Amino acid sequence: MLGYIGSGPYCYTNSLAMMLGEHSPSTAVIETLTGSPFGAQLIGGSLPLFDPYGWHPEAGLDAAIDLLGWSCTRSDGGTPGEALERLRTACARGPALVGPVDMGLLLYQPGTPHADGGDHYVVVLAAGPDHVELHDPHGHPYATLPIRAFLAAWEARTVSYIDAPFVLRTGFVRHRPVAALDALRRSLPGADRWLAGRDDLPMPAGSLGGAAAVEAVADIVAQGTPPGIRTLLTAFGVRVGARRLSDTASCLEEIGLPGAASVARHQARILGGLQYPLVHGDDQTAAAQLRLLAPGYAQLRSALDSTTDCGADAGSVYGPNHSHARPAPSSAPRAA
Numbered sequence: 001m002l003g004y005i006g007s008g009p010y011c012y013t014n015s016l017a018m019m020l021g022e023h024s025p026s027t028a029v030i031e032t033l034t035g036s037p038f039g040a041q042l043i044g045g046s047l048p049l050f051d052p053y054g055w056h057p058e059a060g061l062d063a064a065i066d067l068l069g070w071s072c073t074r075s076d077g078g079t080p081g082e083a084l085e086r087l088r089t090a091c092a093r094g095p096a097l098v099g100p101v102d103m104g105l106l107l108y109q110p111g112t113p114h115a116d117g118g119d120h121y122v123v124v125l126a127a128g129p130d131h132v133e134l135h136d137p138h139g140h141p142y143a144t145l146p147i148r149a150f151l152a153a154w155e156a157r158t159v160s161y162i163d164a165p166f167v168l169r170t171g172f173v174r175h176r177p178v179a180a181l182d183a184l185r186r187s188l189p190g191a192d193r194w195l196a197g198r199d200d201l202p203m204p205a206g207s208l209g210g211a212a213a214v215e216a217v218a219d220i221v222a223q224g225t226p227p228g229i230r231t232l233l234t235a236f237g238v239r240v241g242a243r244r245l246s247d248t249a250s251c252l253e254e255i256g257l258p259g260a261a262s263v264a265r266h267q268a269r270i271l272g273g274l275q276y277p278l279v280h281g282d283d284q285t286a287a288a289q290l291r292l293l294a295p296g297y298a299q300l301r302s303a304l305d306s307t308t309d310c311g312a313d314a315g316s317v318y319g320p321n322h323s324h325a326r327p328a329p330s331s332a333p334r335a336a
Contacts, residue, residue, distance in 0.1 A: 001265055003028075003250045007139075009240040012057045012099065012121040014137035016064060019097050019123060019172050025068070025180035028247035033067045033187050034060030037244035037264070038194040039297055042213040045206030048220075048229065050241025050271065052194035053209025054201030056161035057100065057119065061169070067187050069178035072097075073171040076164040080151045083166035088127045090170040096124045097169040098134070098154060100162060105153035106136065108143045116228075118236065119159045184255050188304060195301035211294040218290035221283050234278050242272035260303035267296040 013031045017024040024030070031037070039052025051060075065072060075086060090096040103109070104117020125142070126133045132150045136143050145153075155165040197209050208216050220229065245268035252261035270293045277285040 001249075004243055004246045008243045009138075009236055010243070011137050012061055013064075015097050015099065015121040015123050015135075016061060018135060018137075019072075019095065019169075020068070020070065020174075023174055023177075025183070028250055029180045029184060030064050030068075031244055032248045032251045033064040033183055035063055035187070035190055035194050036060050037241075037248040038191045038300070039197075039210055040213045040217075040241075040293075042208045042216050044204035045208070045216070046229075048213070048217045048233065048237060050237055050244070052198065053207065053213070054198045054203055055194060057121070058161060058167070063187070063190060065172075067178070067183045069176040069183075070172055070174050072169045072173070074167065074169050076162065076167040078166060080155070080166075083154065083168070084127065084147065084151060086166070086168055087124060087132075090168060091124060091127045093170070095135075097172075098122050098124050099167060100156045100159045101153040102156050102158055103138070103153075104158075105149065106143075106145065107149050108136075108140060108145055109138070115158075116231075117158075119156065119161075181255050184251050192301060192304055195297055195304070210297050214290055214294035214297075218287045218294070221278075221290060222287035223283075225278065225281075225283050225286070230278060234275060238271060238274045238278065242268050242275075244268075245271060257304070257307050259307060260300060263296060263300045263303045267293060267300065270296070 010027055010031060013027045013034070016030055017027055034057075035055060036051040039055065040048070040050050041053040041055070042048050062074075077083075078086070087096060087098070099121030100119035101122060102117050103120035104112055104114045106112060106117070106120070106122075120136075120138065122137070123135045124132055125135065127147075129147075131144045131146055133142060133144050135141050156162065156167075157165070195210070220226070225233075245264050249261045249265035249268060252258075252264060270289055274286050274289050277283070277289065
């Protein structure tokens with residue numbers, strides 16, 4: 001089966017790949033290592049996302065960086081002036097991974113500002129006296145933005161899964177060379193934990209994960225998809241979810257797990273097939289597709305468990321002490 005190559009909402013993955021440079025594996029590998037393909041969630045009963053219950057990009061980045069044999073310094077908080085000084089100090093040494101930022105406040109993008117931009121990640125190249133220069137993986141290399149506007153976006157007031165604003169990752173160090181296939185094999189215990197359903201991560205009341213989340217989304221869609229949910233799913237959720245699963249299928253094939261790869265690819269095809277009916281208002285067809293999708297996550301876990309030892313070496317990457325929780329749902333979609 002032919003895999004997918006093309007554009008898609010992979011902002012933190014593309015940003016991390018830029019930071020790792022010549023040592024970076026493919027974005028398909030990075031996205032799989034984040035754990036994002038291994039589940040679905042309905043946050044607070046109202047925000048559907050095709051990533052695992054309790055998962056968010058901060059947890060995913062930390063996992064991928066560790067699995068690939070790297071470390072970095074993560075900092076956050078402070079006043080806008082203090083954050084800007086941190087950024088300038090970092091950029092004096094090299095590029096910096098910045099995010100989440102509020103995509104709706106990145107004013108070089110057409111149609112901004114707007115209130116529903118969602119979370120986003122960029123790589124800042126330079127922070128001068130008046131402007132920042134950055135690579136935005138949503139199609140904007142060498143974009144510039146006035147300092148005041150950039151700080152407003154970087155404060156990320158609409159993003160609920162961070163504990164403090166102005167999140168910055170710098171000082172990337174490669175401690176050991178790790179082959180992509182080895183990193184993927186080491187990630188399997190974490191994938192199993194996400195598919196099983198994490199119960200150690202704070203979530204808003206009414207949140208659901210896995211098949212229950214997808215069935216609940218199907219119920220919402222069957223009753224007539226609310227405009228905000230339709231926009232979230234068609235502009236972001238379906239696109240990124242289908243690509244994640246497609247990339248994961250390719251990665252599972254590469255490490256010799258054809259059964260699990262087949263399940264992941266089947267999930268990707270079902271999810272990708274939601275785009276047309278959702279765009280054109282055929283909600284009954286979309287709801288039926290979602291009900292076909294729901295049992296696939298348990299099937300993927302079963303396929304992984306039947307071929308791999310998923311009981312070891314998960315704690316350091318996906319253990320219960322991760323500090324970044326998502327305390328409340330956001331109405332804004334995640335961005336590219």
